[in-house]
Amino acid sequence: MTTQITPEIIRQHNLSADEYQMILKHLGRTPNLVELGIFSVMWSEHCSYKSSRVHLKNFPTKAPWVLQGPGENAGIVDIGDHEALVFKMESHNHPSFIEPYQGAATGVGGILRDVFTMGARPIALLNSLHFGEVNHPKTPFLVSGVVSGIAGYGNCMGIPTVGGQVSFHASYNGNILVNAMTVGLVDHDKIFKGVAAGVGNPVIYVGSKTGRDGIHGATMASDSFDESSEQKRPTVQVGDPFTEKRLLEACLELMQENAIIGIQDMGAAGLTSSSFEMAGRGGTGLDLNLDNIPLREEGMTPYEMMLSESQERMLMTVKKGSENIVSQIFSKWDLDAHVVGVVTNTGSVRGFFKGEKVFDLPTTPIADGAPKYTRPYHLAEPSAIFNLATHPINRNFNQSLCNLLQSPNLCSKKWVYRQYDHHVMTGTIVEPGSDAAVVRIRHSQKAVAMSCDVNSRYCFLDPYIGAAHAVAECGRNLICSGARPLAVTDCLNFGNPENPEVMAQFERAVAGISKACTVLSMPVVSGNVSFYNETNGSSIFPTPTIGAVGLISKGGRVLKQFFQKEGDLILLLGSPKSTLSGSEYLATLYGKEIGPLPSLDLDYEKKLWEVLLKLIQDKRGLINSAHDLSDGGLAIALAECCFGKEELGAKVTLKENICMNARMDEFLFGEGASRIIVSIEPQFLDEVLEETKQKGIDVLILGSVIKEKLMISIEKESLIACTIQDLKNYYNNGFEVSVFKKGIDKKIN
Amino acid sequence: MKIAIIVFPGSNCDADCHDVVSRVYGHSATYVWHKETSLAGFDGVILPGGFSYGDYLRTGAIAKFSPIMREVISFANKGRLVLGICNGFQILVESGLLPGVLIRNKNLRFICDWVNLKTVNVQIPFTQKMSQDQILKLPIAHMEGNYYADEATLKNLWDKNQVVFQYVDNPNGSLQNIAGICNETGNVLGMMPHPERASEEVLGGTDGHFLFNSFLK
Numbered sequence: 001m002t003t004q005i006t007p008e009i010i011r012q013h014n015l016s017a018d019e020y021q022m023i024l025k026h027l028g029r030t031p032n033l034v035e036l037g038i039f040s041v042m043w044s045e046h047c048s049y050k051s052s053r054v055h056l057k058n059f060p061t062k063a064p065w066v067l068q069g070p071g072e073n074a075g076i077v078d079i080g081d082h083e084a085l086v087f088k089m090e091s092h093n094h095p096s097f098i099e100p101y102q103g104a105a106t107g108v109g110g111i112l113r114d115v116f117t118m119g120a121r122p123i124a125l126l127n128s129l130h131f132g133e134v135n136h137p138k139t140p141f142l143v144s145g146v147v148s149g150i151a152g153y154g155n156c157m158g159i160p161t162v163g164g165q166v167s168f169h170a171s172y173n174g175n176i177l178v179n180a181m182t183v184g185l186v187d188h189d190k191i192f193k194g195v196a197a198g199v200g201n202p203v204i205y206v207g208s209k210t211g212r213d214g215i216h217g218a219t220m221a222s223d224s225f226d227e228s229s230e231q232k233r234p235t236v237q238v239g240d241p242f243t244e245k246r247l248l249e250a251c252l253e254l255m256q257e258n259a260i261i262g263i264q265d266m267g268a269a270g271l272t273s274s275s276f277e278m279a280g281r282g283g284t285g286l287d288l289n290l291d292n293i294p295l296r297e298e299g300m301t302p303y304e305m306m307l308s309e310s311q312e313r314m315l316m317t318v319k320k321g322s323e324n325i326v327s328q329i330f331s332k333w334d335l336d337a338h339v340v341g342v343v344t345n346t347g348s349v350r351g352f353f354k355g356e357k358v359f360d361l362p363t364t365p366i367a368d369g370a371p372k373y374t375r376p377y378h379l380a381e382p383s384a385i386f387n388l389a390t391h392p393i394n395r396n397f398n399q400s401l402c403n404l405l406q407s408p409n410l411c412s413k414k415w416v417y418r419q420y421d422h423h424v425m426t427g428t429i430v431e432p433g434s435d436a437a438v439v440r441i442r443h444s445q446k447a448v449a450m451s452c453d454v455n456s457r458y459c460f461l462d463p464y465i466g467a468a469h470a471v472a473e474c475g476r477n478l479i480c481s482g483a484r485p486l487a488v489t490d491c492l493n494f495g496n497p498e499n500p501e502v503m504a505q506f507e508r509a510v511a512g513i514s515k516a517c518t519v520l521s522m523p524v525v526s527g528n529v530s531f532y533n534e535t536n537g538s539s540i541f542p543t544p545t546i547g548a549v550g551l552i553s554k555g556g557r558v559l560k561q562f563f564q565k566e567g568d569l570i571l572l573l574g575s576p577k578s579t580l581s582g583s584e585y586l587a588t589l590y591g592k593e594i595g596p597l598p599s600l601d602l603d604y605e606k607k608l609w610e611v612l613l614k615l616i617q618d619k620r621g622l623i624n625s626a627h628d629l630s631d632g633g634l635a636i637a638l639a640e641c642c643f644g645k646e647e648l649g650a651k652v653t654l655k656e657n658i659c660m661n662a663r664m665d666e667f668l669f670g671e672g673a674s675r676i677i678v679s680i681e682p683q684f685l686d687e688v689l690e691e692t693k694q695k696g697i698d699v700l701i702l703g704s705v706i707k708e709k710l711m712i713s714i715e716k717e718s719l720i721a722c723t724i725q726d727l728k729n730y731y732n733n734g735f736e737v738s739v740f741k742k743g744i745d746k747k748i749n
Numbered sequence: 750m751k752i753a754i755i756v757f758p759g760s761n762c763d764a765d766c767h768d769v770v771s772r773v774y775g776h777s778a779t780y781v782w783h784k785e786t787s788l789a790g791f792d793g794v795i796l797p798g799g800f801s802y803g804d805y806l807r808t809g810a811i812a813k814f815s816p817i818m819r820e821v822i823s824f825a826n827k828g829r830l831v832l833g834i835c836n837g838f839q840i841l842v843e844s845g846l847l848p849g850v851l852i853r854n855k856n857l858r859f860i861c862d863w864v865n866l867k868t869v870n871v872q873i874p875f876t877q878k879m880s881q882d883q884i885l886k887l888p889i890a891h892m893e894g895n896y897y898a899d900e901a902t903l904k905n906l907w908d909k910n911q912v913v914f915q916y917v918d919n920p921n922g923s924l925q926n927i928a929g930i931c932n933e934t935g936n937v938l939g940m941m942p943h944p945e946r947a948s949e950e951v952l953g954g955t956d957g958h959f960l961f962n963s964f965l966k
Contacts, residue, residue: 151859156759158762240803242758242800242802242803243803246759333758418861419859420859420861421859422861424765424890425765426769426949426952428952429952442768
């Protein structure tokens with residue numbers, strides 16, 4: 001421990017000179033190398049949220065049904081019957097770019113631990129993946145690696161991966177995003193927190209042994225990429241889902257005993273963050289005996305032990321005297337469980353190794369005393385404004401529709417989710433491919449709807465409205481399945497916070513999420529910030545991914561987006577007005593990414609939700625399907641409603657005046673908020689019209705469900721006329737065609 | 750009927766099988782930990798799906814050494830009913846109760862999907878309520894479901910009427926579209942598709958009924 005702390009060493013630890021001065025002030029002395037390492041990871045952006053905290057405090061986080069807001073391992077919402085949902089989303093972007101399989105796999109492993117450490121059994125996984133453009137040479141490799149990594153981990157764990165999104169854009173060419181979300185189920189009286197309390201109680205280490213993998217992973221996640229990033233491969237951890245499965249079962253088994261005081265995953269910054277955070281929450285101290293840490297490799301130093309990010313490990317404090325039950329249960333599952341320390345009242349976390357004290361740091365400054373930065377922010381002005389009049393209309397609407405359906409962002413993602421076990425646990429009642437995934441809770445006959453979404457082009461064009469759109473769309477997805485939205489988690493992926501334009505995107509996005517979550521009564525209960533998503537100075541599109549959960553109460557109706565019955569009437573709820581400005585149509589077919597964005601009236605959105613939810617849950621079954629209109633507008637949404645199991649299509653015939661002088665390309669492919677397609681039993685038409693009009697929601701009768709074809713016409717003019725089979729071919733083959741260049745020779749008419 | 754559901758470390762369809770046997774079909778289901786050494790009192794055994802021992806080394810290759818497997822083998826040899834689903838099927842071939850092997854899917858990826866099966870042998874205790882050439886819609890979820898055996902073994906399977914299910918559209922490259930086989934005496938069935946995932950309408954299908962109503966009495 002005699003290494004001299006030089007400016008070079010400080011720089012290698014990603015600490016600024018000012019931050020080092022703060023450390024000296026807190027300690028009143030020079031730290032040794034282990035202590036410097038501990039500060040560096042705990043004060044990293046990844047662990048300390050030092051650039052984001054000042055903004056995140058603006059999130060609405062409370063509601064009567066919120067049992068746990070941000071600050072714990074995951075958020076918790078009440079769903080009645082003494083049950084609650086525990087959920088969170090987290091990023092694993094940097095590791096996944098460097099080593100896609102292991103990076104993505106351990107991302108899933110980490111977010112699972114965050115949820116089961118709270119006592120919940122995970123019931124569903126979702127993910128939001130953003131890759132570079134499909135023609136970038138690395139993209140197919142990254143897509144294959146990430147998807148099989150997620151599959152490899154989640155499938156082995158036996159937790160269904162039920163939903164998510166996959167998008168492609170050049171801004172992710174050098175920095176992909178892998179955001180993973182877990183939803184778990186817990187009984188109210190079995191919720192555990194990450195706290196170390198009760199002086200004299202033992203601290204127990206359970207799970208895998210500690211190796212040298214992942215050292216400084218949190219620091220890597222707090223740095224930008226350049227050509228040398230490949231050399232960081234050794235800092236990516238290696239996942240072992242088999243160990244995690246046993247860890248899950250052993251932890252849940254132990255939680256049935258009256259033994260655990262507190263428990264926390266050793267995630268980013270491993271033993272360091274778990275020990276300091278647990279002591280921090282308990283207002284206590286810990287003495288750790290590093291000689292007892294089970295090691296995978298010989299000759300590991302205290303520095304390496306404290307900073308290792310080996311996977312599948314947990315730290316817990318248990319009641320004195322319950323060591324035996326712990327070791328009994330963990331040895332049943334062939335897992336290590338070792339007493340590695342004791343809770344103290346010193347207010348410090350101290351480490352001992354071979355009879356020597358190797359670090360001694362006060363709990364508070366490390367756990368809560370990280371610097372907070374109000375970084376300067378300045379929003380860049382949009383470079384151009386879209387003008388419809390100067391954009392020539394392409395009247396071959398069939399061709400545009402087919403091209404869009406086949407495009408990487410809109411095509412079916414079945415190639416992806418077919419690799420995820422989405423049936424295990426026999427709970428999945430709405431499979432991937434519909435607006436929201438729905439998982440039933442067997443014994444209480446309730447169901448949970450989940451969605452995760454963001455339109456990053458929207459957020460690039462206008463981070464405030466774009467982020468609010470993400471919240472609204474996520475909630476709308478839940479509504480379409482019949483669920484009442486409860487709360488959201490977020491994963492805020494941005495570029496370098498030291499760049500004022502990036503910081504402005506962040507500040508605006510957080511404000512947009514806050515506003516939308518407040519009006520729509522969906523508090524933010526957990527989340528994660530990932531900065532420094534840039535390569536060689538070029539930032540990703542701002543990507544505030546939103547994950548939402550909702551509840552379908554006992555015996556409630558559950559809907560899919562697909563038409564169910566020939567002869568049903570098709571209605572558009574919400575405004576028929578839409579705009580091509582900012583749309584997927586312009587971006588994909590014309591390479592134009594210009595705003596302004598479609599506006600979003602949150603109060604109107606809220607009213608739409610209330611009306612539709614009431615209609616859906618009417619016991620008589622008025623509504624047979626509901627589908628949110630998003631990327632690609634009305635024509636894409638109608639096509640997507642036809643991709644259910646039966647060969648059902650739609651015939652839409654409109655009178656000219658109804659389109660309010662919109663241009664036909666705008667009517668078909670324009671985008672707008674607060675719009676939902678429903679199919680209804682014809683005999684309930686008057687009732688549905690009455691109910692919606694009464695609440696001030698616009699309704700347009702589009703047409704009816706027919707067999708085999710999608711036909712859209714205005715008066716006598718046919719705009720779209722395609723067979724569903726043809727549309728399905730484009731939609732289903734699009735992913736392999738665009739990402740893996742599998743040829744289909746079929747000509748588009 | 751009293752059914753033992755064997756739990757290996759890494760099993761993950763054990764709870765689903767337990768739930769289906771007990772809640773959906775009203776029979777008795779009991780978890781039996783892989784380190785146990787007796788199956789006394791049980792009328793049937795299910796080896797559930799999952800990733801026993803993480804599928805390390807080779808699927809099912811380590812599970813066959815679990816203490817309970819000696820009992821499962823002797824249980825089967827007494828003519829009692831043993832059903833292996835997915836990883837359970839892989840364990841049955843590794844332990845020699847069924848011939849052949851299950852290798853990696855032809856596309857080298859995990860496949861989770863609904864498939865159609867055609868019944869081939871409807872005379873064994875697991876299929877007696879099915880009709881010949883009946884089409885069953887069941888989910889699959891596996892990385893190693895590609896059935897392989899040498900020609901002599903395959904010929905023998907057909908000669909002894911041991912092919913029980915075939916895929917209508919082969920998803921994984923299995924030789925002769927084989928999705929499920931039984932032993933010569935018909936009391937041991939291994940199948941890649943998951944009947945327990947298709948036993949309630951709300952899950953998208955109920956063709957699992959045909960199997961469980963044959964098996965559970």
